[in-house]
Amino acid sequence: MSLSDRQARILEFIDAYVQEHNYPPTIREIGKAVGISSTSVVKYNLERLQEKKKLERSKEVSRGLRLVKPAPGNGDAGGAGMRLVRVPKLGLISAGQPIAAAGQQDNPYADDTLTLTADLVPDRANLYALRVQGDSMIDALVHDGDWVIIEHRETAERGDMIVAWIEDKEETTLKYYHPEGATVRLQPANPAYQPIYVPAAQLQVQGKVLAIVRQLA
Amino acid sequence: MSLSDRQARILEFIDAYVQEHNYPPTIREIGKAVGISSTSVVKYNLERLQEKKKLERSKEVSRGLRLVKPAPGNGDAGGAGMRLVRVPKLGLISAGQPIAAAGQQDNPYADDTLTLTADLVPDRANLYALRVQGDSMIDALVHDGDWVIIEHRETAERGDMIVAWIEDKEETTLKYYHPEGATVRLQPANPAYQPIYVPAAQLQVQGKVLAIVRQLA
DNA sequence: ATTATACATGAACGTTTGTTCGTTGTCAAG
DNA sequence: CTTGACAACGAACAAACGTTCATGTATAAT
Numbered sequence: 186m187s188l189s190d191r192q193a194r195i196l197e198f199i200d201a202y203v204q205e206h207n208y209p210p211t212i213r214e215i216g217k218a219v220g221i222s223s224t225s226v227v228k229y230n231l232e233r234l235q236e237k238k239k240l241e242r243s244k245e246v247s248r249g250l251r252l253v254k255p256a257p258g259n260g261d262a263g264g265a266g267m268r269l270v271r272v273p274k275l276g277l278i279s280a281g282q283p284i285a286a287a288g289q290q291d292n293p294y295a296d297d298t299l300t301l302t303a304d305l306v307p308d309r310a311n312l313y314a315l316r317v318q319g320d321s322m323i324d325a326l327v328h329d330g331d332w333v334i335i336e337h338r339e340t341a342e343r344g345d346m347i348v349a350w351i352e353d354k355e356e357t358t359l360k361y362y363h364p365e366g367a368t369v370r371l372q373p374a375n376p377a378y379q380p381i382y383v384p385a386a387q388l389q390v391q392g393k394v395l396a397i398v399r400q401l402a
Numbered sequence: 403m404s405l406s407d408r409q410a411r412i413l414e415f416i417d418a419y420v421q422e423h424n425y426p427p428t429i430r431e432i433g434k435a436v437g438i439s440s441t442s443v444v445k446y447n448l449e450r451l452q453e454k455k456k457l458e459r460s461k462e463v464s465r466g467l468r469l470v471k472p473a474p475g476n477g478d479a480g481g482a483g484m485r486l487v488r489v490p491k492l493g494l495i496s497a498g499q500p501i502a503a504a505g506q507q508d509n510p511y512a513d514d515t516l517t518l519t520a521d522l523v524p525d526r527a528n529l530y531a532l533r534v535q536g537d538s539m540i541d542a543l544v545h546d547g548d549w550v551i552i553e554h555r556e557t558a559e560r561g562d563m564i565v566a567w568i569e570d571k572e573e574t575t576l577k578y579y580h581p582e583g584a585t586v587r588l589q590p591a592n593p594a595y596q597p598i599y600v601p602a603a604q605l606q607v608q609g610k611v612l613a614i615v616r617q618l619a
Numbered sequence: 620a621t622t623a624t625a626c627a628t629g630a631a632c633g634t635t636t637g638t639t640c641g642t643t644g645t646c647a648a649g
Numbered sequence: 650c651t652t653g654a655c656a657a658c659g660a661a662c663a664a665a666c667g668t669t670c671a672t673g674t675a676t677a678a679t
Contacts, residue, residue: 189656201525204485206460207468208426211636223658228638230656243423247464247636247665251424269519300519302486305617323592326616328543336619346618375540399543399614400522401563402553406626428666440628445668447626464635464666 192230194219196239199252209248268303270312272334278315278322278348278357299332299398306396311337324373325359331399333359335392346374346394352387359394409447411436413456416469426465485520487529489551495532495539495565495574516549516615523613528554530609541590542576548616550576552609563591567606576611 198218202210210218216227231250234240243249274297299314306312317331325346327333333348341347341362349358349371360371360381369388372380415435419427427435433444448467451457460466491514516531523529534548542563544550550565558564558579566575566588577588577598586605589597 191656206466208463208465209424211464212638213636221657223660224637225639225659226657233656245637245664247428248425249423249637300521302517302519304517305615307619320593323543323594326540326543326545328591374545376537377540393619395617395619397614397616397618398522400612401614402524402610402612408626429668430666438627440630441667442629442669443627450625462634462667466667 189230189233191219191221192234192237192239195227195230195234196252199240199250203252209250211248268308270301270303270306270308271298272301272306272312272314273298274332275313275315277318278333279318299334301334301396301398306334309336312395313337322359324375324378326374327359327397328399331397333394334396334398336395337392339390341390341393348391348394349383350389350391351383352389357391362390406447406450408436408438409451409454409456412444412447412451413469416457416467420469426467428465485525487518487520487523487525488515489518489523489529489531490515491549492530492532494535495550496535516551518551518613518615523551526553529612530554539576541592541595543591544576544614545616548614550611551613551615553612554609556607558607558610563611565608565611566600567608568600569604569606574608579607 195215198215199210202214202218212224212227212231215231216222216224219227221227221230231240231242235242238253240250240252312334314332314334317327317329317333320329335348338347343363345362346359347362349360349362350356351358358371360373363370363372363380364385365382367385368382369385370380370382371388412432415432416427419431419435429441429444429448432448433439433441436444438444438447448457448459452459455470457467457469530552532550532552534544534546534550537546552565555564560580562579563576564579566577566579567573568575575588577590580587580589580597581602582599584602585599586602587597587599588605
């Protein structure tokens with residue numbers, strides 16, 4: 186009376202498919218996914234699954250099926266209650282220009298957002314994400330294309346990694362913030378690089394770096 | 403630029419229909435509900451709605467349409483349906499030792515997992531996360547404490563960033579994979595570093611790096 | 620008047636997709 | 650050795666469903 190291996194896989198597939206597309210798969214799609222060559226066999230198994238109250242079907246309706254109780258299998262499982270944080274993509278960051286900061290007109294990402302889990306990034310206001318352009322921040326161990334998650338701030342605390350604008354150099358940089366009297370030591374994340382020293386008056390804190398995300402594949 | 407009366411009703415109908423059936427309506431069903439006699443008019447209006455980013459369609463797929471999530475202000479509202487991927491934390495990665503790979507006994511993170519959103523990492527099996535220990539992988543622009551998300555694999559494709567075990571050196575490294583005949587060129591992510599060349603026989607692919615996550619705060 | 624644009628119509632067409640049916644192989648009961 | 654349920658196959662069919670096209674309407678701009 187329990188599910189055959191095939192039937193379990195069918196259920197799983199339907200669940201995943203619906204999650205991805207927002208509409209159910211066809212019989213043929215199910216067949217291909219589960220390794221059934223004949224549509225009639227899929228239909229046969231769907232009927233068994235109906236008998237077992239695992240799903241419902243509308244006759245002669247394409248994609249007319251729904252899971253009775255969406256299997257919590259893999260997808261968002263225990264993470265059901267996981268909180269999410271939506272961080273707006275505000276544009277690019279490269280060495281030669283101040284960042285747009287909070288004002289966000291004309292950014293190339295419209296109102297696109299990066300969604301992250303709350304255990305990665307705190308759910309505060311004033312968060313935004315910038316995409317790193319070029320290799321100019323390699324001393325911060327940041328790669329071209331990385332996303333930098335920033336909390337907008339005008340001040341920083343010792344040891345924070347900050348987005349700094351150095352006025353006389355006209356340069357944006359990511360460094361660890363170490364105030365030392367009237368000057369500030371900016372320490373690269375990469376220990377192979379030397380720190381730089383900037384008069385506090387020349388340094389403008391634009392934000393605090395909360396996280397960096399690199400997507401390879 | 404705003405919605406015509408008809409388009410608003412179409413949207414409403416689709417929403418209600420999905421609510422009731424768990425799958426989207428056909429063009430003809432929409433037509434009948436909104437009082438449009440011709441399927442092509444429905445198609446026309448659906449195209450307008452797509453331009454206005456109100457819904458998405460899969461071409462030539464019956465019922466292949468979904469409403470674009472209504473903007474969720476701030477909370478997580480619309481993000482509610484965001485799929486999550488749970489990646490098990492399998493241990494540490496440092497230069498001097500092969501990684502535990504798929505077998506995960508004795509790892510210090512019990513069955514702790516890293517939860518990421520599905521748009522960051524594909525929801526495949528064989529994923530795991532390793533915490534980088536030490537600065538030995540700085541040439542990969544990876545920092546001490548970073549999380550590396552890996553798909554377990556024994557083979558790689560040209561250009562993948564891989565987790566490589568070099569047998570004679572007894573060393574684990576993260577590099578871009580470039581096979582060149584009988585040797586393999588391993589290219590660091592940091593262009594300031596030189597590639598290394600390893601006989602293919604000495605190289606063992608342990609996995610493919612999918613993403614890197616660095617949490618600062 | 621003329622042209623352009625947005626919207627609407629309905630028939631025709633072609634693909635997608637569910638259903639039916641004749642067969643086959645397996646396995647346990649009679 | 651049958652018998653019959655269960656599961657599966659693949660071809661053929663028909664209904665469901667999206668797309669295309671030729672043709673009309675309005676309304677506003679030229």
